Amino acid sequence: MHSQNHWGGAFDIDGAEDDQSRNMDIDRGALQHQHQLDETQQSWLLGPPEAKKKDRYVDLGCVVVKRKLLWWMLWAVLGAFVLIGLPIIIAKNIPKKKPHAPPPDKYTDALHKALLFFNAQKSGKLPKNNGIPWRGNSGMKDGADLPDVKGGLVGGYYDAGDNIKFHFPMAFSMTLLSWSVVEYADRYKAIGEYDHVRELIKWGTDYLLLTFNSSASTINKLYSQVGTAKINGSTPDDHYCWNRPEDMAYPRPVQQASAAPDLGGEVAAALASASIVFRDNPAYSKKLVRGAATVYKFARANGKRTPYSRGNPAIEYYYNSTSYWDEFMWSASWMYYATGNNSYISFATDPRLPKNAKAFFNILDFSVFSWDNKLPGATLLLSRLRMFLNPGYPYEESLMGYHNVTSMNMCMYFPKFNAFNFTKGGLAQFNHGQGQALQYAVANSFLAALYADYMESVNVPGWYCGPNFMTVDDLRSFAKSQVFLLLLTDLIVVGKLCNAWLNCVSWWSSS
DSSP: OOOOSSSOOOOOOOSSSHHHHHOOOOHHHHHHTTTOOOHHHHSSSOOOOOOOOOEEEEESOOEEEEEEHHHHHHHHHHHHHIIIIIIHHHHHOOOOOOOOOOOOHHHHHHHHHHHHHHHHHBBSOOEEEEEESTTOOTTTTTTOOOSSSSSSSSOOOOSSSSSSHHHHHHHHHHHHHHHHHHHHHHHHHHHHHHHHHHHHHHHHHHHGGGGGGTTOOOOOOOEEEEOOOOOOOOOTTTTTSOOOEEEEEEEOOEEEESOOOHHOOOHHHHHHHHHHTTTTSSSHHHHHHHHHHHHHHTOOTTOOOOOTTOHHHHHHHOOOOSSSSHHHHHHHHHHHHHHHOOOHHHHTTTTHHHHHTTTTTOGGGGSSSSSSOOOHHHHHHHHHHHHTTTOOOTTTHHHHHHHHHHHHHHHTTTTTTTSSSSSOOBOOOOTTOSSSHHHHHHHHHHHHHHHHHHHHHHHHEEEEEETEEEEEEHHHHHHHHHHHHHHHHHHHHHHHHHHHHHHHHHHHHOO
């Protein structure tokens, strides 16, 4: 048996003899007397050992393994790769058809188009991604001759089919857009419109900040309108010339107001509500709050309580303001939500304010939310404060009164109470059958949906309209019914327009 080899190399003994073995004494006689063994003797002895193949080993550093075992292991890994890994790689690299996104529901599609309308109405230098290929820069010289506005009053939104920029309804639109984002940001994100609607709001608020000295703490005037249209006029203006805003070549005078409690209040509400939307942008949000505080102070200034439109024929015929107490309540509510400053909520809940605004007088037209009447929106905002924050004394009595008025306003929405007439199709005639009925249906449906969501959030199943218990679902159904009729009306109007404009056919097929 060989001893362990501590040096490395083969274990075989070398066949060469050393000097000692050559010098050993040998019994030569014994060698001479050797004889052959018979078969029996031979059978008692083991034959010579068969030559065995020696195993080959591979030293892997930390372990020594047989080379044959190592080969088996390598073949096993290769086989597993061919049988399992290769099919997986092939399967993952086979081109697959991407599943189509589910089509939007009719309400989502309507919202997409409604927001796109704002893109179409933009004035000023338009961004490349505006989304309306047939619109270009326009109104680039608006207010260029104003000494106190660097760069002029460029930007904002045109009102409707004409090219006038009415700041009073424009500010109201920005307030409502901001309110919708404050309450439903997650839903805007879910349909991919969150960044879009914020961009639309900023387009409006950037412009509103130009309409007064927003860097000052005190101002003495507010620009109220760009462009004009005389009734039955014979000189070029925004109604005499019905053309694209890109082609305007007539004078566009700027209106200003040294007293504007209504317009100032609405601009303050727009900036304050937008500051909540942009709280993730602290610098811009603070800029909006500062501007809102300045114009709110201007709106509340003593001795300047004349409505902005009074005596101005360029405004009065189109967007005449009938009161300013509703804007006081509306703007104070938004200023409180934006800043948390108790002076604003103290003013909003001062018993003299709802008295002056006639908020508790149960006047039917005062229950209709619009650009000229903010009372229903203001009372809902203040009801929201009571429902979610419940500040208690000394605000509770007034807040409870606002809450009761809001509930009464919602009761009037239902046909069963005969407060308003309804068309055969079910559209509420909040403006008593006069023109432009859809804007009133939209605004008041928004309030109905909000109030339903507020109640549901605080686990209130409904409220009483006299002896009748109305549920959250009843109110939400009313809101949906009005929006559905708007969608149906939109299809009818577009169909009639297509009969008059042949190029609308291509638009219809693409949409």
